[in-house]
Amino acid sequence: MISVVIPCYKVSAHILGVIKSIGxxxxxxxxxxxxxxxxxxxxxxxxxxxxxxxxxxHSINQGVGAAVMSGYSAAIGAGADVIVKIDGDGQMDPRLxxxxxxxxxxxxxxxxxxxxxxxxxxxxxxPKIRLFGNAVLSFMTKLSSGYWDLFDPTNxxxxxxxxxxxxxxxxxxxxxxxxxxxMLFRLNTLRAVVVDVPMDAKYGDxxxxxxxxxxxxxxxxxxxxxxxxxxxxxxxxxxxxxxxIELPLGLLLFAFGGAFGLYHxxxxxYEGVATPxxxxxxxxxxxxxxxxxxxxxxxxxxxxxxxxxLHKLRQLSKIRTKYx
Numbered sequence: 001m002i003s004v005v006i007p008c009y010k011v012s013a014h015i016l017g018v019i020k021s022i023g024x025x026x027x028x029x030x031x032x033x034x035x036x037x038x039x040x041x042x043x044x045x046x047x048x049x050x051x052x053x054x055x056x057x058h059s060i061n062q063g064v065g066a067a068v069m070s071g072y073s074a075a076i077g078a079g080a081d082v083i084v085k086i087d088g089d090g091q092m093d094p095r096l097x098x099x100x101x102x103x104x105x106x107x108x109x110x111x112x113x114x115x116x117x118x119x120x121x122x123x124x125x126x127p128k129i130r131l132f133g134n135a136v137l138s139f140m141t142k143l144s145s146g147y148w149d150l151f152d153p154t155n156x157x158x159x160x161x162x163x164x165x166x167x168x169x170x171x172x173x174x175x176x177x178x179x180x181x182x183m184l185f186r187l188n189t190l191r192a193v194v195v196d197v198p199m200d201a202k203y204g205d206x207x208x209x210x211x212x213x214x215x216x217x218x219x220x221x222x223x224x225x226x227x228x229x230x231x232x233x234x235x236x237x238x239x240x241x242x243x244x245i246e247l248p249l250g251l252l253l254f255a256f257g258g259a260f261g262l263y264h265x266x267x268x269x270y271e272g273v274a275t276p277x278x279x280x281x282x283x284x285x286x287x288x289x290x291x292x293x294x295x296x297x298x299x300x301x302x303x304x305x306x307x308x309x310l311h312k313l314r315q316l317s318k319i320r321t322k323y324x
Contacts, residue, residue, distance in 0.1 A: 002101055003028040003080035004094075005071030007064050011088035012038035018086070019048055021094040025101070028078055029053045030071045031088070035061040040088065064156075065179030069170040076162050081105070084159045092157045096199055100159035103195050107312045110164040110192035113150070113180075114157035118198035137181070140219065144226040145184035146234070147194055148302045153181045157199060163311040164192050178222050185226040189233050193309045234304075243300040250293025257286030 004026050008015055015031070022029060029052045033041025041055040056070050068085055075083045082104050086092040092114075103109040117123055123131065134152055141153035158180075167190055174182035187194055235244040261283030268275040 001027045001079055001081050003075035003083050005030045005068055005075060005083060005085045006088045007032045007034055007067035008040035008088045009034045009036050010038055012040045012043050014090035015040050015044060015088040016047055018088055018090055019050060019053060025098055030056055030074045032056045032067040032071045034058045034067040063176035065173055066175040069173060072165050076166050080162050082159055082161055083165055087156055100197050104159050104161050107309055109195040110161050110310045111187055111194045112159045112197050114155040114199045115152045115196035116199055117151050140223045141181045141184060144223040146188040146230055147184055148305055150194060150196055156180055161311040163314055185230060188230060190310055191306045193306050243297045246293045246297040250290045250297060253286040254290030257283050257290060
């Protein structure tokens with residue numbers, strides 16, 4: 001069973017067209033009215049005759065992340081196998097739903113997300129500020145989530161297997177603009193397999209409320225928090241490896257060399273005396289060694305991207321338990 005979740009907030013001009021474009025491969029559609037001032041939910045109930053549609057209401061505005069989690073809960077409760085999330089503003093082509101569902105249904109991945117950067121000709125249509133912002137956010141997301149082979153982290157066109165979705169900490173996932181990247185962090189802690197699905201960028205007459213200058217500081221703090229949590233969970237709490245030693249040792253050596261060298265540079269500057277070669281080497285060697293350890297850790301982290309779909313492993317576990 002395939003379900004679609006559509007979070008709604010100020011999309012009354014587009015939502016009916018989006019629903020109408022969803023093909024027969026979808027069994028259920030959950031429209032989540034996130035206390036929309038345009039009453040998108042009521043509009044859908046009054047004007048839409050599609051029997052697959054159900055409307056979920058939020059009494060207060062909670063953000064896109066919370067709306068998607070409400071949709072996930074409703075879809076899981078209805079018995080969905082795969083849950084697709086698209087926006088209600090018309091930017092996402094519902095005809096691509098089979099392309100997102102396929103890697104999940106065939107056991108290739110647990111979670112599929114859109115990537116608007118596969119076709120270099122198509123991305124010329126993307127506003128330059130969004131292009132630059134996506135490049136920066138993609139690098140930060142790779143570092144904090146551990147999915148080094150993904151791009152376009154803020155893309156909200158996604159599909160997830162219900163067995164994986166039900167293990168997500170719904171109450172802890174960011175409820176607003178950080179939702180998509182926080183999802184990747186949470187999926188990595190589950191060791192879920194995530195793949196990119198190529199899609200074209202599409203921009204209509206919608207107006208985005210996201211302002212890069214407003215959220216850059218918040219995103220930096222949250223990415224740093226998620227990076228620290230991921231390292232602790234994956235390299236110290238759940239498992240330990242050579243990388244568990246390389247990172248702290250590399251950071252300590254780099255910090256010692258930097259602090260030692262800075263101290264003697266300042267001292268020499270004020271005293272007007274050249275720093276001895278031996279002192280310089282005592283600063284440079286720890287920095288070089290620390291850099292090597294950090295790069296070795298990053299190499300191991302890149303190689304440890306999840307490759308075995310979580311929902312397939314759980315299905316095999318259930319089968320083995322049944323016949324024991």
